Amino acid sequence: MAQKVDYAALKKGGYMRQKQKGYGSLRLAVIGGNLTAENIKKVAEVAEKYGRGYVHMTSRQGIEIPFIKVEELAEVKEELAKGGVGTGVCGPRVRTITACQGSEVCPSGCVDTYTLAKELDARYFGRELPHKFKFGVTGCQNNCLKAEENDVGIKGGMNIAYKEDDCISCGVCVKACRQEALKMVDGKVELDAEKCNHCGRCVKSCPVDAWEGTPGYIVSFGGTFGNNIYKGEELLPLISDKETLFRVTDAAITFFEKNANPSERFRKTLQRVGEEDFRKQLKEAYEGQ
């Protein structure tokens, strides 16, 4: 008798059954959208040998190799491991951590997104939860990585400080600011802090570094972009250190774990139980209690 295939277990390991009987698409482990040349060579080799010679790129920076035979799956995983390639996850757990290239590569970046994605991956990837849970990290307000479509979205920003003595009154920052938060008054720049969205464009554009920017994180909660669409909400001020950031992400994931019904996305949980308690717990995490 043929052995019964446990598809739920396979799904946990990133293998999704296809329409074609006996075949599945294998999702690979990718952190922050980066793979090494060695990784990619191995993926290409495996796709040619075991798949149909192509890969599918997912909407969240993942790679899948379609047309993997279920009976060859163990061998495929072994082969991939030789090139340093792991497998991803599907189902009710923490999914691929996505990231833009961030401040290490992009001139617009305010934070090192890739390092943060790796840290989030080490902390949460694959963790079992009532439903899927997505983290995304984007380096700045340009939001290339679409932070708010994730259950927890993290966006780089900057706390800014004006160094009046260094200012040459050139006027560049006043025009660079898209929030109209800056005004030139008698040769000095005035900041309307209420309007500032921490984008850091003043810091990036100032020719004499008269704006000092301290990187920080803007976090949004409860985003979802599938059957229902909901933009994650910013419920806290800019977070300036990673310790606080991780306390806050811990609080969010713990709240979801404790309160969500099976197969209920974070946003639905927040809507069902109400946001008040969640906000309270976030505030406590933010303040380090």
Next chain:
Amino acid sequence: MAELDFEVTDEVDITDKVCPLTFVKAKVAIEELEDGEVLAVRMNDGEPVQNVPRSMKEEGHKVLKLTDNEDGTYTMYVRKVEE
């Protein structure tokens, strides 16, 4: 216009271009200059004035001033800095 405390070597008008050619035209113009010389770049309000001065900084040049011409255009004065 306010008094300038530097001498302008050359001028370029990039109001006839759209992003990213605005910056390309300004970049070509500044490449013609010698180290320390100043280029005046006339550009449109909006995206050019938000981005071109910053791009000049990222190229290593020194932006000295941005003047509102009060006709929907701005003039940026930028000193060439050789690598």
